Amino acid sequence: MPALRQARVSDHGTIVECVQRWWGDSRTPEQARELSLLLPRLFLQFFSGTSLVLEDGTDIRAFLIGFYAADNATEAYIHFVGVDPKLRGQGMARSLYTAFFQRAAEEGRTVVRAVTSPTNAGSVTFHRAMGFSLESGDSEADGLPVHTDYDGPGQDRVCFYQRIAP
Ligand SMILES: CC(C)(COP(=O)(O)OP(=O)(O)OC[C@H]1O[C@@H](n2cnc3c(N)ncnc32)[C@H](O)[C@@H]1OP(=O)(O)O)[C@@H](O)C(=O)NCCC(=O)NCCS
Structure with missing residues (x-):
């Protein structure tokens, strides 16, 4: 297993390259580039302290971009995992x-949230396997509770939450 460490601002360029490369096979280059726009530098600039990478030698093999809510003291949010x-x-x-949950709990966070697209079946199965529940939505697709237009027109999402032990 590659070594776990906290993310650094200087990881930003590599993480963007990883997204474009890792998704390059399953998407067009333009779609992979669009996906990488979900990770502007600000996530590493302001949330590297709560984000994590798994590194093999000097190569990043996996990453998690997450942060703790600024608007309340209880929630943490996972924005992107690859x-x-x-x-x-x-x-x-x-x-x-698991490392994110543990660190968030140590900082007094009691709920972790994440969202995904209803079409991302792998992500839904993964989040369920990780113990997340699905928040009830305003519609349903393939048996999943969906929040219509959650991230803007046509941008439906499935919303996950999980309580973590203090
Ligand atoms: C989803 C993703 C992050 C999972 O990473 P991974 O390292 O392969 O997952 P793990 O090996 O840690 O799997 C953990 C659990 O989730 C399940 N799981 C993971 N990916 C799955 C998939 N695509 N379909 C079904 N189940 C999956 C595993 O079976 C495992 O369950 P278990 O521990 O009960 O056996 C990875 O496939 C990925 O990068 N996908 C593309 C990006 C994406 O969809 N990100 C999520 C939205 S931001």
């Missing part, structure tokens, strides 16, 4: 989430 496609199914994401 694992090198060659290393999926080996517990990488589980170890990142």
Whole structure:
């Protein structure tokens, strides 16, 4: 298993490259680039302290971008997780989430939230496997509770939450 460490601002460029490369096979280059726009520098600039990477030598193999809510003292949020496609199914994401939960709990956070697209079945199964519940929504797709237009027109989301032990 690669070594776990806190993310650094200087990881930003590498993480963007990882997203473009790791998603390059399953999406067009333009779609992979669009996905990487979900990770502007600000996430590393302001939230590297709560974000994590798994590193093999000097290569990042997986990363988790997350933070603690500024508007309340109880919630933490996982914005983006990515694992090198060659290393999926080996517990990488589980170890990142577990470390994030533990650190968040130590900081007094009691709830972790995340969202995904209703079409991302792998992400829904993964989050369920990690113990998340699905918040009830205003509609349903393939048996999933969906929050219509959650992130803007046409941007439906499935919303996950999980209580973590103090
Ligand atoms: C989803 C993702 C992060 C999972 O990473 P991973 O390292 O392969 O996951 P793990 O090996 O730690 O799996 C943890 C659990 O989730 C399940 N799981 C993970 N990916 C899954 C998938 N695509 N489909 C079904 N189940 C999955 C595993 O079976 C495992 O369950 P178990 O521990 O009960 O056996 C990875 O596939 C990925 O990067 N996907 C593309 C990006 C994405 O969709 N991110 C999430 C939204 S931001």
